[in-house]
Amino acid sequence: MNGFVTKMMTQFFSENPPKGFKPCAYYDKHLDCIRVQVKDCSFTEIRLNKIFTIYQANHMKNIDYVGFSIKGIRHLFEKLNFPKAKDQPYILADIIDAIVKDDPEAFSDLIQREFADKLNLEIEDIQYAEAA
């Protein structure tokens, strides 16, 4: 395997054949955040607010976003009084649910600001009884 700049990486990949990427969610302990990535590529991190960052794909056609991160997880867990389960995995949806419930207006503003022009939703004259 060639194409590397450093001897360190040349050596590493000569001993370890590169693996294929699989979408993943994991806890980044150094930056205390949960990262979700669905495609391997170069990307630009766009900070939406103190909690959410999205990953915008670079050099890719037809792909806009490839992941996101939720920051300050341990702080959030304490603030939201999230149950501590050392030996059990957390469910990502439960974490997002707790964040949204803690500050629904901020989350709504965020969605409106970032996605309103892309979602292009027209909602008018909904009859909730009928919709249900």
Place this chain on the structure above:
Amino acid sequence: MFGIFQDDLRKRYDRGQNSALAQLDGIVVPGLILARHIFRGLKRPLYDDGSMEADTQKLVHSWRPNYDFDWLDPFGRPRKLAPVKNCVFVVLITKNERHLDKYPEVFGWIDRWNWVYEDLNLPEAPLNWSSRYEEKIFTRV
């Protein structure tokens, strides 16, 4: 001298995050010493390595590299690409304070590297750097 934990490299390798490894090889290692700016402290709560105030200990290096890299085909080679327009590259580092006994030669540990949008008011700095970081501690002239 900067270091990176072997476990961190191994995890990226196991996940198949090959583009990040190609960027480490092609941008971070040769370019970190050429950083245009260094910022200290993330303005957000962060717990790391036993410290409840790890946000104050993070250093952010930023510059505009000449190239980007990705590695989409693991059976192929890393691709050398044009740098991302209107963006700068940042490397987040934790100053080595807790592991000095074992690694006295290491100044800081590389935690993370990625592209972010550039601040138009300060070339080669991340967008909104003054609201993201505590202070700017170095600028190369």
